[in-house]
Amino acid sequence: MAPGPLASIRVSDGKLEIVNQLLLPHVTEYVPIASIQDAHDAIKSMKIRGAPAIASLASLSVVHHLSEALKASPTPEFLVSVDALRAHVEPILSFLSTARPTAVNLSAATKRLQNTLTSSIAAGKDVSAVVADLIAEGNLVSDEDVGRNKEMSRWGGEWLLQYNSTFAKPTVGVNVLTVCNTGSLATSGYGTALGFITYLHETKKLGRAYFTQTAPYHQGSRLTALELQILQIPSTMICDTMVGSLFQHHDIHAVVVGADRVARNGDTANKIGTYNAAVIATRHRIPFIVVAPISTVDLSIADGSQIPIEQRPPIEACLVRGALYPDQGSGEQAVVMITPPGLDGIYNPSFDVTPAELITAIVTEKGVAVRKDGENTFDLSAIV
Numbered sequence: 001m002a003p004g005p006l007a008s009i010r011v012s013d014g015k016l017e018i019v020n021q022l023l024l025p026h027v028t029e030y031v032p033i034a035s036i037q038d039a040h041d042a043i044k045s046m047k048i049r050g051a052p053a054i055a056s057l058a059s060l061s062v063v064h065h066l067s068e069a070l071k072a073s074p075t076p077e078f079l080v081s082v083d084a085l086r087a088h089v090e091p092i093l094s095f096l097s098t099a100r101p102t103a104v105n106l107s108a109a110t111k112r113l114q115n116t117l118t119s120s121i122a123a124g125k126d127v128s129a130v131v132a133d134l135i136a137e138g139n140l141v142s143d144e145d146v147g148r149n150k151e152m153s154r155w156g157g158e159w160l161l162q163y164n165s166t167f168a169k170p171t172v173g174v175n176v177l178t179v180c181n182t183g184s185l186a187t188s189g190y191g192t193a194l195g196f197i198t199y200l201h202e203t204k205k206l207g208r209a210y211f212t213q214t215a216p217y218h219q220g221s222r223l224t225a226l227e228l229q230i231l232q233i234p235s236t237m238i239c240d241t242m243v244g245s246l247f248q249h250h251d252i253h254a255v256v257v258g259a260d261r262v263a264r265n266g267d268t269a270n271k272i273g274t275y276n277a278a279v280i281a282t283r284h285r286i287p288f289i290v291v292a293p294i295s296t297v298d299l300s301i302a303d304g305s306q307i308p309i310e311q312r313p314p315i316e317a318c319l320v321r322g323a324l325y326p327d328q329g330s331g332e333q334a335v336v337m338i339t340p341p342g343l344d345g346i347y348n349p350s351f352d353v354t355p356a357e358l359i360t361a362i363v364t365e366k367g368v369a370v371r372k373d374g375e376n377t378f379d380l381s382a383i384v
């Protein structure tokens with residue numbers, strides 16, 4: 001039996017921990033998240049990343065903070081009244097929501113907690129009941145993730161097998177390309193696009209999963225490679241620049257990616273390089289599928305031009321992280337500079353926007369929206 005997947009977040013005995021994704025795949029180190037500041041820093045520095053995972057960590061850090069406060073003696077000032085609680089929690093929620101700007105899941109989670117706070121207070125509850133509601137809602141943000149990932153993976157997988165009836169034949173293994181990392185490490189478990197691939201594998205429909213290295217952070221070569229290896233899913237890594245070559249020389253049946261924000265018309269922000277893959281997939285008439293939870297859909301914005309795109313620090317594009325000779329038994333971590341020092345002018349957006357017209361289908365836990373032939377946008381009403 002394949003060993004279990006890596007958990008991005010662990011909660012046990014009142015301790016909240018994350019696996020430090022900057023050290024993977026060579027070192028598996030869980031680090032404590034003991035404060036709201038720790039959670040913010042871990043998200044900002046990308047020790048934890050992936051839209052659903054950062055939303056889960058932000059929520060769980062609030063749960064942890066409140067649970068610790070309940071145990072503290074003497075009782076902290078902010079637990080003496082609902083007004084004091086509100087004055088304490090609201091700045092925490094806005095602080096957490098600023099840790100990274102593009103993935104709307106993060107602000108959707110903090111807004112959910114804000115709504116809980118507001119409605120529990122409006123219902124006349126006392127401070128301990130309001131805290132209990134916040135703790136329950138915060139836990140729910142994380143707990144509901146795995147189930148919905150399985151749902152969207154099943155919807156998407158079944159849709160693809162019907163999209164082209166030859167894919168469902170037992171003799172045809174479906175070959176899929178993905179970008180970045182969208183598996184257990186990017187979520188609370190199972191994954192979105194990687195969940196879709198896992199579903200195809202579990203139902204014996206997958207041929208091979210191809211994945212891009214995903215420079216500059218290398219979510220593909222460091223994280224997706226590790227997850228696919230642990231799950232024993234047949235896979236092949238390609239460099240980001242090889243997508244066109246792959247489509248020219250191999251039978252690729254679909255491109256499947258996650259998302260950080262989907263606008264009302266279907267324009268989708270995802271890891272940098274996703275747009276390139278979509279353009280080339282369109283040229284090769286390969287279906288391009290976005291798999292993401294409803295919390296990634298931002299109905300408040302009309303199209304992708306309104307999605308805030310995070311610019312990462314330029315230095316991150318100049319560095320490669322890894323271990324020195326891990327195959328020779330050394331796990332020593334190294335961060336190597338691949339540019340001349342002092343390089344001026346570095347462009348380092350973390351995400352790009354794929355226009356809806358290049359996307360074939362968008363999948364959430366509620367179902368699949370398919371772009372109609374000749375139309376350039378999606379009607380997402382049935383899947384949000």
Ligand code: MRU
Binds near residue numbers: 259260
């Ligand atoms: O910068 P990252 O690693 O947080 O970017 C992650 C992605 O772009 C993922 O595709 C997206 O968050 C979906 S994860 C299920």
